Amino acid sequence: MRLHDCLPSANGYKVRTLFAQLGLAYELVPVDIFAGESHTADFHANKNPDGRIPVLEPEPGRFLAESNAILLFLAEGTRLLPEDRFARAQVHQWMFFEQNGVEPNLGTARYWRLSGREPQQPEAFRQRIAGGVRALETLERHLRTRTFLVEERYTVADLCLYAYVHLAPEAGVELTPYPGVLAWLERVRQQPGFQGTLPPYPANAHVR
Ligand SMILES: N[C@@H](CCC(=O)N[C@@H](CS)C(=O)NCC(=O)O)C(=O)O
Structure with missing residues (x-):
């Protein structure tokens, strides 16, 4: 492949x-x-x-x-995708949430901030951060009393959400107000085959 x-x-x-x-x-x-x-x-x-x-x-x-x-x-x-129809639908639920609430907000804000685009669009940046904070609050409500997103087991939904949530500080959003999210991030990091940090954006990603 x-x-x-x-x-x-x-x-x-x-x-x-x-x-x-x-x-x-x-x-x-x-x-x-x-x-x-x-x-x-x-x-x-x-x-x-x-x-x-x-x-x-x-x-x-x-x-x-x-x-x-x-x-x-x-x-x-x-093992990362449940066979049970309802559990699988819950995996989809969180992956749709990621594309609606997390990636376009925290992901875009991070990109704009790290590549120098934030000052070009301060109001749009503020709105993305507000959307990201709302998504983190949602995750905190869910994860405060759970080990993983679906059925207390690690699934592809956890991996999906981990990607941009753990990078929230690079968008300027600290994670300390979300202890349930922080504990969950650590549990994801403990999974076999976990991959470490991402390389930084290259020079040609930056606005001159
Ligand atoms: N919803 C898509 C988003 C993909 C996406 O935004 N990719 C970015 C890099 S993270 C990209 O290719 N940007 C280049 C462009 O938009 O021209 C996904 O989850 O794969």
């Missing part, structure tokens, strides 16, 4: 971590998204019409985009 990815991406990090946790080998195909490599005619036509990474190529010529769709595809039939 091949993964078209850019290493500082936390969406890509989700997939790379799952590969490690499942013990699956893959070939990394680097895509310099800051140089426009995900917006070539070939990339749009054949890999992802949305022009974004990560993109999984499970077999030559077949491409799957959206990090959470990739996670669910790879986790099928493994």
